[in-house]
Amino acid sequence: MAFLWSERRIRWYLDASGRSDFHRRLAQCLLPELKPTDRVCDLGCGLGRLDLELAPHVAEITCVDTDAAVLDRLAADAADRGIGNLKLLRCGAEQLRGEYDAVVMAFFGTPPALMLSALRHARRTLLRVMSLAGESASGGGTGRRRETAADVARALEAAGWPYALRRCTLSFGQPLASVEDAAAFLRASLPEATGQQVRQLLREQLVPAGDRDFPWYLPKEKALGIFVVDAAGGPRR
């Protein structure tokens, strides 16, 4: 099952991003790999919060996604912030044309064939950000086994692409308007969870936040892997 945005999911994501420094910090982790003259492409950009943070530091970012609603929201927010160097492209990553100094894939890039074909569009580097949590998890009830960092490393090595794997842990908790909102968030995030498991997670993890708009909070520490793939010389084989 592909990742699908809904109005509620967009709101949750904007609330979480807007009330944390997650995307600013993630951008800081990527910036050492980027240059001010870079033309960057972010594949599967979603709401583009990372791109809004990276934009002042590079020449241009092409933000690619299949979902019109998230691109519309990104266009509006970029305009509000006076950011003029984002180019929005609604298409599948598979349809991408052209070359970029750097290609970014954040929480997107499965299966490995998609990442390997994205490498054809990267002149210098491909930066793949992925969660290291639940390395043996089963894919959120989607029937697919979730791709792990070890899978990505194996695919890159088999195809002969040199890479470094950096790790970082960033907070990305979820502010919530009510306990019902929290339950709906967990059900949407963990579609395989039973009602009983959702209730148990609420009991164990939901904390009062002391905020008028968002009285509840689900803390989350995200352990991330950042694959920095050296695309400059092509695969070494």
Ligand SMILES: C[S@@+](CC[C@H](N)C(=O)[O-])C[C@H]1O[C@@H](n2cnc3c(N)ncnc32)[C@H](O)[C@@H]1O
């Ligand atoms: C898990 S979200 C990650 C979004 C964003 N990179 C972030 O870190 O918030 C995956 C994104 O990929 C988009 N997507 C799914 N299939 C795609 C495809 N074939 N080509 C481009 N984007 C795609 C979805 O619409 C969604 O916005």
